[in-house]
Amino acid sequence: MSAATPQRGTFAAADAVELAVVERGGFVESRHIGSAVVISADGDVIRELGDPRSPVFPRSTLKPFQALAAIASGAQLTPEETVLATASHQGTVEQARIVRGILAKGRLRISALKCPPAWPDDREARDELVLGGHGPLPIFMECSGKHAAMLLATAVSGWDRATYLDAEHPLQERVREVIQRMTGEHISAASVDGCGLPVYAVSLQGLAAGYARIRTTTHDSPWPLYRDAATLTDAVLAHPHLISGVGQPDAVLIEELGALAKVGAEGLLVAALPDGTTAAVKVLDGSLRPAAAVVVELLASVGAIDGPALARVRARLDLAVLGGGQPVGEIRVTAV
Structure with missing residues (x-):
């Protein structure tokens, strides 16, 4: 690629801010930079860090939208199955049973x-x-629940099962429709995710808006997609450990805050509170280790959660830096 050729991608380091540091014995050993945004239920920006308007590949934070597309295409799922369709699971015996x-x-x-x-x-x-x-086995791959739900939708709809990964497949066309409708944005780029399915770029702000819509919709909405979103939210709140695993960051945010929360590869995390206040973060180096701490501190900084709630979440996140098996430092949020 020549120097004159523009490179597509997410925001640059120059547009990011320091989100958190890793301290060991009072010495800053590493620094994580990135962008983040907090929005209200109406989509108004309450706080922003860095550049939350540039596109990102949301990776597994797209799963709620993909699950809604499968449900809208005829996949009838129990609450537990709905969570697995949204999950990045650890392949537990229980999770594999539900996928089966x-x-x-x-x-x-x-x-x-x-x-x-x-x-x-x-x-x-x-x-x-x-x-x-x-x-x-593919059933133990962290995205197998999403794939199983998509396959069920293709079976019910009479679509070709062998090509459900293709971007031109009717189910993937519906996925794009759901993403654009819920985020309020046009997809700006596309590629292939780690699991083989298409992945689509939207901004952090649009991603947060989509989560806010899912979290705040109701079962009496006039729109079937929004009623399905309310059902998905209820399922996640009832079975938080299934979305990843016991003690995982998104499961902790669901359990402690009643949030619709999901992590995604390459440093993504989104959490939408019951009132629709939503935070989304992208750690530019792709690390997930500071993401949950950044999100919860941002929510506290705008008054969306109180001090006790912040303390409960922080106590359950893996923020300690160890030396010889003992805490000698911590992952500390610096952007708030």
Whole structure:
């Protein structure tokens, strides 16, 4: 690429701000820069850091929109199955069982999943797989719930199952429609996510607006998509551990704040509170370790959560820096 050729991408380092530091013994060992935004339920910007208007690939923070597209296309899911369709799961025995249940509804085999095979992150499930003489399987890939829900939607709708990953597939066209409707933005770029499905670029501000709409909609909305969004929110709030795993950052935000929260690869996290106040962050170096702390501190800084709630969340996040197995420092938010 020549120097004169413009490079597409997210915001540059010059447009970012320092979000957090990693301190060890009072010495700043690392610095995380990025952008973030807090919006109201009406979409008004309450606070912004860096450049939240440039596009980002939301990665797995797109999953609520993708799940809604599958549901709108005919995938009838139980609450637990709805969460798995939205999840980046750890491959626990329970989570794998629920994914199998989604596939069974469409009389689909595990081999129909087009996500890459993976070992479960969960130790119990991994041990069970090894003792059974199995290798990695696609059902244990963190995105298998989303893929299973999409496959069920294609089966119900009579669409081709073998090509559901293709951007031109009717289901993926519906995904784009849902993303654009909920975020209020046009998609600015597209590529392929780690699981093989299309991924679409929107801004942090648009991503936050989409989450706010999902979190604040009601079951009596005149619009079916919004009624489905209310059902999805109820499911996530009822089964927070299924969206990732016990003690994971997004699960903690759901449990402690009643937020619709989701992490995404490459440093993304979004959390929408019950009143619609929503924070979204992108850590520019792709690290997720400061993301939840940044989000919760931002929400506290605008008065959306109180001191006790902030303290409860911080106590459950993995913010300690260890030396010899003992705390010698912390991940500390500096942007607030």
